[in-house]
Each structure stands twice: as C-alpha cells, then as structure tokens.
Amino acid sequence: MKKIKEVLVVEGRSDTARLRQVLGDVDTIETNGSAIDHRTLALIKQAQQLRGVIVITDPDFNGQKIRQKIMAAVPQAKQAFIRRQDGIPAKSHGSLGVEHASAKAIISALQNVWTPKQAQAASSISQTQLVNLGLLGAANSQQLRALVGDILHIGYVNAKQLLRRLNMFAISQQQLETAVKQAKEELYGS
Structure with missing residues (x-):
C-alpha cells in the first residue's frame, strides 16, 4: 500500500x-x-x-x-x-x-475510504427505498444492513445511520441495489 x-x-x-x-x-x-x-x-x-x-x-x-x-x-x-x-x-x-x-x-x-459529498446527490436514497429493499422494517433488516455496510465499506449502522451515510457519501441507487443483491446472496445462498 x-x-x-x-x-x-x-x-x-x-x-x-x-x-x-x-x-x-x-x-x-x-x-x-x-x-x-x-x-x-x-x-x-x-x-x-x-x-x-x-x-x-x-x-x-x-x-x-x-x-x-x-x-x-x-x-x-x-x-x-x-x-x-x-x-x-x-x-x-x-x-x-x-x-x-x-x-x-x-x-x-x-x-475503501469514503469522502463526504458537500451537496446531496441528485438521486439521493429515501427511507421508502430502504423499506422496499428490505433494509428497514423486515425481519432480517439488521442482518442485511450489517452485510450491506460491510460490502459498501461504510461500517455497521442502524437504519437511520445507513440512510445518512448513503446520502452523505452519494452512494447511488444502483450501487445500493447491487450491494443488497450481494448481501441477500450471502444470507440466503441464492
């Protein structure tokens, strides 16, 4: 390094x-x-x-x-x-x-260092999107968030912190969906 x-x-x-x-x-x-x-x-x-x-x-x-x-x-x-x-x-x-x-x-x-973005990304992530992806309000949301946090290298977070970090680091909807898909494959072996 x-x-x-x-x-x-x-x-x-x-x-x-x-x-x-x-x-x-x-x-x-x-x-x-x-x-x-x-x-x-x-x-x-x-x-x-x-x-x-x-x-x-x-x-x-x-x-x-x-x-x-x-x-x-x-x-x-x-x-x-x-x-x-x-x-x-x-x-x-x-x-x-x-x-x-x-x-x-x-x-x-x-x-895998993240730099906070001063302006919010045009495609900022919403709480509704977290619910739709199973990161909030589902039985296994906590496990899924932990894996997504690891995959994206943003740390272990609760739902509120996840939303804040996703937007702070301007992580796109596509990046999030890819990470969720990978996390679900790890969790469920799909």
Missing part, C-alpha cells in the same frame, strides 16, 4: 501502535476516547486544512460517537471503517477495536 499522506484520526495509543505496525510511518491524532476536547478538534481541523484527515475509529458505540463529533466539526473529513468482525480481540475480554484488526482489514478499510 502506498504511503498515506493524510493524518489518521484514531481513538488511542494502541490504535496508533497497530497502524504503525501495519503501515509503517503514519501520522495520527489520538482523540483519547469519546470525550474529545476543543484542542483535539482544533488540531483535527488544522490537519484537515494542511494534509487532510481520515477518521478510522473502533467499530463500536464509542467509535461511532467520536466519528459523529468529528464530522460535526470537520464535515469534509474522510472516513474509513473497520468491520465489526475484524475488530474483535483474540482474547475473550476486551472491546472491539482498530488495535485488534488484522493487517488485511486495516489495509482494506484504508483502500
């Missing part, structure tokens, strides 16, 4: 250590958990202006909370997502985290 020019925003020292182990010399900003202070947000804003940033947080509730705070302050920050199953620790104790991800999972996340 080529050297990453952007600054990677992570949760803590263990994440930085793992990324450096996999990627070599990379620059990171550590949020030190979900209580991001104003200085850290200012540093992320400055890094975005100078080099760009990629947010790569843990695939859990706190990681999502941190990502939302950063997106509110730096809406143009790029997003990389580690799949939930790739962030599980080898030992039974511990929480989901970037520090537990394999080299392959980290590289895949960074090769």
Whole structure:
C-alpha cells in the first residue's frame, strides 16, 4: 500500500501502535476516547486544512460517537471503517477495536475510504427505498444492513445511520441495489 499522506484520526495509543505496525510511518491524532476536547478538534481541523484527515475509529458505540463529533466539526473529513468482525480481540475480554484488526482489514478499510459529498446527490436514497429493499422494517433488516455496510465499506449502522451515510457519501441507487443483491446472496445462498 502506498504511503498515506493524510493524518489518521484514531481513538488511542494502541490504535496508533497497530497502524504503525501495519503501515509503517503514519501520522495520527489520538482523540483519547469519546470525550474529545476543543484542542483535539482544533488540531483535527488544522490537519484537515494542511494534509487532510481520515477518521478510522473502533467499530463500536464509542467509535461511532467520536466519528459523529468529528464530522460535526470537520464535515469534509474522510472516513474509513473497520468491520465489526475484524475488530474483535483474540482474547475473550476486551472491546472491539482498530488495535485488534488484522493487517488485511486495516489495509482494506484504508483502500475503501469514503469522502463526504458537500451537496446531496441528485438521486439521493429515501427511507421508502430502504423499506422496499428490505433494509428497514423486515425481519432480517439488521442482518442485511450489517452485510450491506460491510460490502459498501461504510461500517455497521442502524437504519437511520445507513440512510445518512448513503446520502452523505452519494452512494447511488444502483450501487445500493447491487450491494443488497450481494448481501441477500450471502444470507440466503441464492
């Protein structure tokens, strides 16, 4: 993988250590958990202006909370997502985290970075479309959303977050339908 020019925003020292182990010399900003202070947000804003940033947080509730705070302050920050199953620790104790991800999972996340689009795509996705595709309101919607999130590399999401991310990253109806078809094939073996 080529050297990453952007600054990677992570949760803590263990994440930085793992990324450096996999990627070599990379620059990171550590949020030190979900209580991001104003200085850290200012540093992320400055890094975005100078080099760009990629947010790569843990695939859990706190990681999502941190990502939302950063997106509110730096809406143009790029997003990389580690799949939930790739962030599980080898030992039974511990929480989901970037520090537990394999080299392959980290590289895949960074090769599938999303950049938020400032203007909504002309063909934005609606809640009705999510219902029609089985991503909302069906018995297996949660499983289907999890697979679609993995296929599109947008992370594990609930229905509301899925709709927001699909539109934020200007994912087309066709891209979504293709991902849903692939997810259904994985689920049902069609």
